Amino acid sequence: MIRVGVNGYGTIGKRVADAVAAQPDMALVGVAKTRPNYEAEAALRRGYDLHAAIAERADAFADAGIDLAGDLDDLIEASDVVVDCCPAGIGERNRARYAAHDTPAILQGGEAADVADVSFNARANYEAVRDSDAESARVVSCNTTALSRVLAPLEEEYGVEKARVTLIRRGGDPAETDRGPINDVVPDPVSIPSHHGPDVNTVLPGIAVDTLAVKAPVTRMHTHGLNVTLESTPEAGAVRDLLEAESRVFVIPEGAGVDGGGALKDYAMDAGRPRGDLWENCVWGESIQLQGSDLYLFENVHQEADVVPENVDAIRALATDVPAVESVARTDESLGVGLESLLAEPSTGTGLVTADD
Amino acid sequence: MIRVGVNGYGTIGKRVADAVAAQPDMALVGVAKTRPNYEAEAALRRGYDLHAAIAERADAFADAGIDLAGDLDDLIEASDVVVDCCPAGIGERNRARYAAHDTPAILQGGEAADVADVSFNARANYEAVRDSDAESARVVSCNTTALSRVLAPLEEEYGVEKARVTLIRRGGDPAETDRGPINDVVPDPVSIPSHHGPDVNTVLPGIAVDTLAVKAPVTRMHTHGLNVTLESTPEAGAVRDLLEAESRVFVIPEGAGVDGGGALKDYAMDAGRPRGDLWENCVWGESIQLQGSDLYLFENVHQEADVVPENVDAIRALATDVPAVESVARTDESLGVGLESLLAEPSTGTGLVTADD
Numbered sequence: 001m002i003r004v005g006v007n008g009y010g011t012i013g014k015r016v017a018d019a020v021a022a023q024p025d026m027a028l029v030g031v032a033k034t035r036p037n038y039e040a041e042a043a044l045r046r047g048y049d050l051h052a053a054i055a056e057r058a059d060a061f062a063d064a065g066i067d068l069a070g071d072l073d074d075l076i077e078a079s080d081v082v083v084d085c086c087p088a089g090i091g092e093r094n095r096a097r098y099a100a101h102d103t104p105a106i107l108q109g110g111e112a113a114d115v116a117d118v119s120f121n122a123r124a125n126y127e128a129v130r131d132s133d134a135e136s137a138r139v140v141s142c143n144t145t146a147l148s149r150v151l152a153p154l155e156e157e158y159g160v161e162k163a164r165v166t167l168i169r170r171g172g173d174p175a176e177t178d179r180g181p182i183n184d185v186v187p188d189p190v191s192i193p194s195h196h197g198p199d200v201n202t203v204l205p206g207i208a209v210d211t212l213a214v215k216a217p218v219t220r221m222h223t224h225g226l227n228v229t230l231e232s233t234p235e236a237g238a239v240r241d242l243l244e245a246e247s248r249v250f251v252i253p254e255g256a257g258v259d260g261g262g263a264l265k266d267y268a269m270d271a272g273r274p275r276g277d278l279w280e281n282c283v284w285g286e287s288i289q290l291q292g293s294d295l296y297l298f299e300n301v302h303q304e305a306d307v308v309p310e311n312v313d314a315i316r317a318l319a320t321d322v323p324a325v326e327s328v329a330r331t332d333e334s335l336g337v338g339l340e341s342l343l344a345e346p347s348t349g350t351g352l353v354t355a356d357d
Numbered sequence: 358m359i360r361v362g363v364n365g366y367g368t369i370g371k372r373v374a375d376a377v378a379a380q381p382d383m384a385l386v387g388v389a390k391t392r393p394n395y396e397a398e399a400a401l402r403r404g405y406d407l408h409a410a411i412a413e414r415a416d417a418f419a420d421a422g423i424d425l426a427g428d429l430d431d432l433i434e435a436s437d438v439v440v441d442c443c444p445a446g447i448g449e450r451n452r453a454r455y456a457a458h459d460t461p462a463i464l465q466g467g468e469a470a471d472v473a474d475v476s477f478n479a480r481a482n483y484e485a486v487r488d489s490d491a492e493s494a495r496v497v498s499c500n501t502t503a504l505s506r507v508l509a510p511l512e513e514e515y516g517v518e519k520a521r522v523t524l525i526r527r528g529g530d531p532a533e534t535d536r537g538p539i540n541d542v543v544p545d546p547v548s549i550p551s552h553h554g555p556d557v558n559t560v561l562p563g564i565a566v567d568t569l570a571v572k573a574p575v576t577r578m579h580t581h582g583l584n585v586t587l588e589s590t591p592e593a594g595a596v597r598d599l600l601e602a603e604s605r606v607f608v609i610p611e612g613a614g615v616d617g618g619g620a621l622k623d624y625a626m627d628a629g630r631p632r633g634d635l636w637e638n639c640v641w642g643e644s645i646q647l648q649g650s651d652l653y654l655f656e657n658v659h660q661e662a663d664v665v666p667e668n669v670d671a672i673r674a675l676a677t678d679v680p681a682v683e684s685v686a687r688t689d690e691s692l693g694v695g696l697e698s699l700l701a702e703p704s705t706g707t708g709l710v711t712a713d714d
Contacts, residue, residue: 014627036700037614042627044699064612065701174577174619183540219619220531255421257394262531262576269632270371270399276626276633342401343393344422 002026002319005079005103007053007072007094009033011173012108013085014042015277015308020083021046022334023312025320029079032072036064051075053086076101081315084108091115098136104318106311109141109199119202121148122313122331123248126324130317137318139310143167143213143222144199146281146301149248150226151200151207154295157242159231161293163209167196168216168223170303181217188215220261221278222301233293240288247332248309250280250339251288258284261300268302271339277305279337309337359383359676362436362460364410364429364451366390368530369465370442371399372665375631377440378403379691380669382677386436389429393421408432410443433458438672441465448472452493461675463668466498466556476559478505479670479688480605483681487674494675496667500524500570500579501556503638503658506605507583508557508564511652514599516588518650520566524553525573525580527660538574545572577618578635579658590650597645604689605666607637607696608645618657625659628696634662636694666694 002025006017009031021028030049033040034057043050049069052058061068069075076082076097081104084091088110095115098105107116117134120126121144129137140148147165154160169188172179180186189195196211216223243249252258258267269276279302287298309331316327332338359382363374366388378385387406390397391414400407406426409415418425426432433439433454438461441448445467452472455462464473474491477483478501486494497505504522511517526545529536537543546552553568573580600606609615615624626633636659644655666688673684689695 035614036612038620038624038698038700039614039627041613041624041699045628063701065699175617175623177617177619255393256398257392257396260532260534262534263395266532266632267395267398270396271402272631274626274629275623341395342398342422343395344420 002315003029003078003080004315005029005032005075005082006085007032007075007082008085008087008090009039009043010085010087011304012307013083014039015275015305016083016085016311017043017048018046018274019308019312019331019335020315021048023330024334025330026315030069030075032075036061036066040064040066072097073101076103079103081106081319083311083315095136105136106314106318107136107138109139109144109307111138113138113199113202119199120310120314120317121145121203122310122324122328123152123246124148124203126313126317126327129314130321130324134318137314139307139314140199140203141196142301142303142306143169143196143224144203145307145310146222146224146299147196147200147209147211148203149246149281150243150283150299151204151209151228153242153246154228154230154239155204155207158234160207161229161231163207163226163228165196165209165211165227166225167194167211167213168225169213170218170220170222171215172219173304174219176219181215183217186215188213218261220265220302222303223261224299224301226295226297226299228295230293230295234290236288236290239290239295240285243283243288247328247338248280250278250282251285252282253341253343254286255343256341264300273336275304277308278302278339279305279309279335280339281306309335359672360386360435360437361672362386362389362432362439363442364389364432364439365442365444365447366396366400367442367444368532368661369664370440371396372632372634372662373440373442373668374400374405375403376665376669376688376692377672378405380687381691382687383672387426387432389432393418393423397421397423429454430458433460436460438463438676440668440672455493462493463671463675464493464495466496466501466664468495470495470556470559476556477667477671477674478502478560479667479681479685480509480603481505481560483670483674483684486671487678487681491675494671496664496671497556497560498553499658499660499663500526500553500581501560502664502667503579503581503656504553504557504566504568505560506603506638507600507640507656508561508566508585510599510603511585511587511596512561512564515591517564518586518588520564520586521584522553522566522568523582524551524568524570525582526570527575527577527579528572529576530661531576533576538572540574543572545570575618577622577659579660580618581656581658583652583654583656585652587650587652591647593645593647596647596652597642600640600645604685604695605637607635607639608642609639610698610700611643612700613698621657630693632661634665635659635696636662636666636692637696638663666692
């Protein structure tokens with residue numbers, strides 16, 4: 001049983017905690033939180049031990065009627081692995097604290113790549129991380145995770161000559177009322193390429209990939225427009241089959257009537273997903289098109305959810321000798337990753353989809 | 358056992374079907390749907406019998422790999438009560454069909470008030486409807502439902518001299534990608550008052566209420582700004598206590614950090630609510646303020662969810678002699694209506710909240 005502590009209990013932390021608690025080979029020691037807000041209720045309802053992430057603020061929890069199990073150092077000491085789910089930049093400051101307890105740590109993709117000994121994506125480099133002597137691993141960001149899940153099988157099957165990706169990023173998460181933009185699309189960063197391409201190379205070093213990123217006034221999901229120039233010229237249907245075989249890629253069937261992030265989240269909620277989470281890349285089936293060796297597709301990425309199974313696998317990669325295929329299968333089985341539509345899928349089109357204007 | 362059919366399986370219909378299936382005294386006969394889209398998957402996953410709402414389109418279901426249990430007339434005939442959850446205006450067209458089968462029908466608030474024998478809200482007029490000889494009832498709209506739930510107890514406890522309400526309505530539901538506005542606030546209707554006030558009077562005839570409505574570029578929830586001039590001058594804390602005692606009103610505690618519809622939905626999903634549904638009016642605790650006999654408050658209303666328990670109660674009001682208090686308790690218990698925060702609630706403020714600018 002791997003004893004896991006989760007430091008930071010916001011958007012990612014509360015989901016990672018639930019995912020850890022669902023694993024047959026892990027025990028959730030507890031979670032650390034800075035404030036007794038509504039997310040603390042989620043922990044209370046689930047019976048998780050709460051720790052004050054900032055010891056000086058323990059009184060605020062008492063005022064809110066919450067009994068604490070201890071402070072952050074207690075949590076780190078009691079854990080075999082700590083998953084740091086703090087806001088970007090805080091993980092860097094926490095790093096020495098984990099090291100002081102000799103506790104291996106998982107950090108998130110909002111941190112710089114050098115925050116940890118290695119970067120991690122289950123599809124790309126699980127066994128390289130497992131076989132290394134790394135004491136810490138950084139799960140690459142939601143966007144980089146999604147790109148790695150698509151580029152890895154394409155590289156293996158067809159060879160990737162070059163990938164060019166435009167990322168239309170969500171401006172903030174649903175509860176982040178102070179984020180923007182509210183009526184604009186903002187190149188971010190305006191310098192090209194964005195960091196996402198190099199970030200893919202931290203887990204898939206061999207692949208040429210340029211990325212451009214903008215922020216849009218949406219909160220549900222990121223949208224990626226992918227162009228991947230392949231080293232061969234497969235049929236669109238074959239690429240679709242390849243992607244459908246990936247458990248963490250969901251190919252949206254044409255007839256489903258799912259035309260945007262709102263419908264996708266509605267779909268997830270209809271399917272009974274906790275918090276409406278979409279752990280998988282969501283690729284529009286009819287968008288998968290080949291123009292010669294140029295592959296195109298649209299995919300949506302649920303920024304709150306897609307890294308959650310990756311964090312679970314990262315724990316096993318750091319703390320066990322479980323093979324990649326077994327860890328991924330165990331994670332997927334316990335969470336229910338691998339959305340399959342019950343609707344029959346019409347035959348794949350072959351024409352190139354072009355914009356109306 | 359009341360046999361219930363649901364005609365229309367979109368935003369409201371799929372939720373009403375789940376709610377009916379959860380009742381100890383009801384059996385869901387099946388649901389009727391026009392198209393085999395992603396929402397049909399929700400029905401398939403739950404094992405509900407699907408009926409073609411439009412017999413000529415049955416082939417589309419076969420093409421999507423879906424076996425139909427029959428057509429709409431089969432469903433109506435097999436049901437003791439039909440709940441019509443079709444888009445606004447379609448219920449009016451369906452009305453004669455239900456009557457032809459002598460099947461009592463529930464219709465939705467998007468229809469005109471004269472679509473049914475009576476209008477219905479469980480808090481306002483359950484027993485009047487039950488004791489009438491009505492063969493059909495219209496559950497008033499999401500906004501009117503929410504207003505009725507607050508005005509009924511205020512009228513009973515303090516007397517309402519006049520209510521003045523501004524409704525900031527969501528532009529569309531999350532999956533409705535063709536709805537607007539996208540960057541505007543649109544008076545809708547621009548004529549004042551809006552229909553909502555008169556609609557309240559279909560279930561609470563004695564209350565003076567004027568309503569103004571605008572549409573805003575949001576999809577999650579409606580927001581209401583209420584002013585209710587009372588016939589007495591209670592303390593804010595007493596009004597808060599009164600509202601907290603209503604099972605279908607959730608008073609958001611000050612310390613929860615819930616500052617908008619995004620956080621509210623996140624809260625609901627953390628609480629494990631199916632589809633993140635908020636069946637309750639969500640009133641901001643600190644917004645409940647008195648200025649003399651003028652009560653003010655802000656509330657949010659989840660347009661996809663708040664009428665769902667009302668539909669369940671409307672079925673009992675039409676088909677049984679169950680008392681209101683028992684029906685509401687049974688509905689609330691079976692669905693889990695009645696959100697209570699686990700966080701301690703600070704004392705209620707007494708100053709008038711004013712805008713910054």
